[in-house]
Amino acid sequence: MSKPTILTVDDDPMVSAAISRDLRNRYGDDYLIVRANSGAQALAVLTKLALRNQPVALIAADQRMPEMTGIEMLEQAQTHAPGAKYLLLTAYADTDVAIKAINDIGLDYYLLKPWDPPEDRLFPVIDDLLDDWRQANPDHTSDVRVIGNRWSDRSHEVKTFLARNYVPYHWYDVERDPEAQRLTGLAEATPGDLPLVLLPEGDTLRSPSTLDLAGALGLRTRAEQPLYDVCIVGGGPAGLAAAVYAASEGLSTVIVEREAPGGQAGQSASIENYLGFPRGLSGSDLTQRAVAQVSRFGAEMVLARPVVGFENRGPVHAVLFEGAGEIEARALIVATGVSYRRLLAPRLEEFTGRGVYYGVSASDASQCEGDDVYLVGGANSAGQAALNLARYAKRVVLLVRGSTLEDTMSRYLIDKIVSMPNIQVRCRSEVVGCRGEGHLEALTLTDRDSGRVEEVETSWLFVFVGASPRTDWLGPDVMRDDKGFVVTGQDLLLRDAWRLPRAPFALESSVPGVFAAGDVRLDSMKRVASAVGEGAMSVYLVHRYLAMV
Incomplete structure (x- = not known):
């Protein structure tokens, strides 16, 4: 990975020089510090970096610039550097517009000027933003590799364990990915050996328990004191x-x-x-x-x-x-x-880890791209999951036993769900059955008021019911x-x-x-x-x- 860029944007030459100097002194060993004196110049710089496939970690822009404000520039920058962190440098009088930008353009932080001393007021903020950026943009050269079946409960357990313990990994579907088939052949693995876990250092793990996996990764599994x-x-x-x-x-x-x-x-x-x-x-x-x-x-x-x-x-x-x-x-x-409590419906337990999941991880969400997804629950955890899944899924159907979301979910989440065109809320609905061969393929739903029963095709059911x-x-x-x-x-x-x-x-x-x-x-x-x-x-x-x- 090329050295990531930190871009500063300020039309005041003295302020621009000062913030660039402070950032270079603090972050110059690990980041390329680039200055721009206007929003237009900043967008031109971002265009060049995007064409060169050079990562941009942070854009720090002054709000009060002629021709193009900092927020206007950051909004356009989403096309050039969608994964960058956005920091707005602003005066007290502009805090309302800065807060609005948090919702409108995903502004990460706004910082009141001046920021002296930087050790107290500037660097702690940027440290946190850069830490978050690095977590979201790791160097994948030393990732763990996992080879398994998309609908395997053991594969799901391994992926979930790695994801939740912040171990970067690359997933290979043995049924779809030629590289997975090649690696499986090299390992002389049988279907019973899956999932395979290939470590950058150490032996290949064959369908490991979470305890064995944790030990192989160097995670602590024993207490040091009696x-x-x-x-x-x-x-x-x-x-x-x-x-x-x-x-x-x-x-x-x-x-x-x-x-x-x-x-x-x-x-x-x-x-x-x-x-x-x-x-x-x-x-x-x-x-x-x-x-x-x-x-x-x-x-x-x-x-x-x-x-x-x-x-x-x-x-x-x-x-x-x-x-x-x-x-x-x-x-x-x-x-x-x-x-989460288990749903009691015929055959549902059979598909746990094979299309039926309790809770949802980021890796689960990304695998639903282009599919219809069903989700059971009406509390805040279900609302947040529905919004996350809607980023990838073709359609998210939220099944709620009650008559309304207002009794169980926070208002801010309800407003967001209603505004999403690919989320459908079905109240007074519940899952009463399912079918599939090897993995979930369809659900049977019922309307609690009319008693009407219907079958819907889906390979994804996420459950957020009770405690x-x-x-x-x-x-x-x-x-x-x-x-x-x-x-x-x-x-x-x-x-x-x-x-x-x-x-x-x-x-x-x-x-x-x-x-x-x-x-x-x-x-x-x-x-x-x-x-x-x-x-x-x-x-x-x-x-x-x-x-x-």
């Missing part, structure tokens, strides 16, 4: 927030995640109501930032290890891994979140409601489930020293911001608990 101050089970927003606060405050901390960090929120294409991000951010973005913080403060993260049991051993608590192994800690935070907590592993000592949500705090007293003289802490379960945070807890808000808050709060309560024992 005893920790706090063990956090679950790597969603609540668990990651707890790990950041615990480790930053000096507690020896380990976080255990059975799949990948981020939880359900990590798969969201866009979280638009999270404080401090006016343009919104993807779940992947939020997760990567959180994981970096966890690592920075020294917390351990153990991946691909499902927790199947819990034991209370006097002053310590033990979590037991599937197969073998355990971790002991003086305090335990349960942040396992929830999973099922992952708490079976906790055993009988940790009190849960009839749906599996962990009972905490004052609710324990109301149910006569607390036996110590002191009152339980707000997020404490029926077992002293075991806390619950986020979606897994009874009566939690089921929002990313509240999960992060509860994760932070749980660490405060852990400190109070440890001071007593």
Whole structure:
């Protein structure tokens, strides 16, 4: 890949020279810094770069330029550099038009002038934008290669694991891609060996388990210490927030995640109501930032290890891994979140991973290009998924059991869905059956009011229905409601489930020293911001608990 370009656009020669100097001093080793003195000149530069296939990482444009404003120039720049990050340099009086540009042209950030000192006001903003650009535009020369069948559940599991753990990979469909067939022949692989995972270094993996795959990729799958101050089970927003606060405050901390960090929120294409991000951010973005913080403060993260049991051993608590192994800690935070409930319709389970998916990843969305896609659910997660799928699919049909979206989905999402010409919302509809040979080929739908039944052809069904907590592993000592949500705090007293003289802490379960945070807890808000808050709060309560024992 050629050295990526950072383009600055400002009609004031002194300002243009100053920002170019600052950027060159900071980023010149890794980026080509180019100046333009007008919008027209900037577009000419972008045209040349596009013809040379030279990547553009960032365009920083002044708003108040004669003949063409910064926003007008950035809008046209989308044709020349669609993947670039857009930064608007503006005065306070122009903040309204800058905010409007976030929605209208996808402006990434606006920065008030002047930006002195750049170390405090300019560079942190650009660092974040460039980090995001690099994540979206990796160098693919060292990618993992995955060879498998498009409709294989194991292939889907491998691709999902790689994507959610931010491991770049290239997918080869063995039925469509001659290169896949060539590589399969070279590996002397049988159908039972698929999916094949070809690593840049190391042996070829044949239909690997996620644990074997994680180990081959160098991801941590074992804890380094026999005893920790706090063990956090679950790597969603609540668990990651707890790990950041615990480790930053000096507690020896380990976080255990059975799949990948981020939880359900990590798969969201866009979280638009999270404080401090006016343009919104993807779940992947939020997760990567959180994981970096966890690592920075020294917390351990153990991946691909499902927790199947819990034991209370006097002053310590033990979590037991599937197969073998355990971790002991003086305090335990349960942040396992929830999973989507399974749809109960004939043959539907047969096609899970073969056209029927619970949740959706970016790679799933891109594979639906040109197809009709059906999606079940009426909450925010379903709305965000529908908008993401609509970028690729010919048509997205949103099936909702209720009479209206207004009862379950945020207004801003409803407005976006209504404005998309290729999204159709069908209320009072549900899936009652399906058919296919080897993979999903058709769904049977029913209208809940009229009873009318119809069959529709599709190979894609994504399900976003309800919330099922992952708490079976906790055993009988940790009190849960009839749906599996962990009972905490004052609710324990109301149910006569607390036996110590002191009152339980707000997020404490029926077992002293075991806390619950986020979606897994009874009566939690089921929002990313509240999960992060509860994760932070749980660490405060852990400190109070440890001071007593």
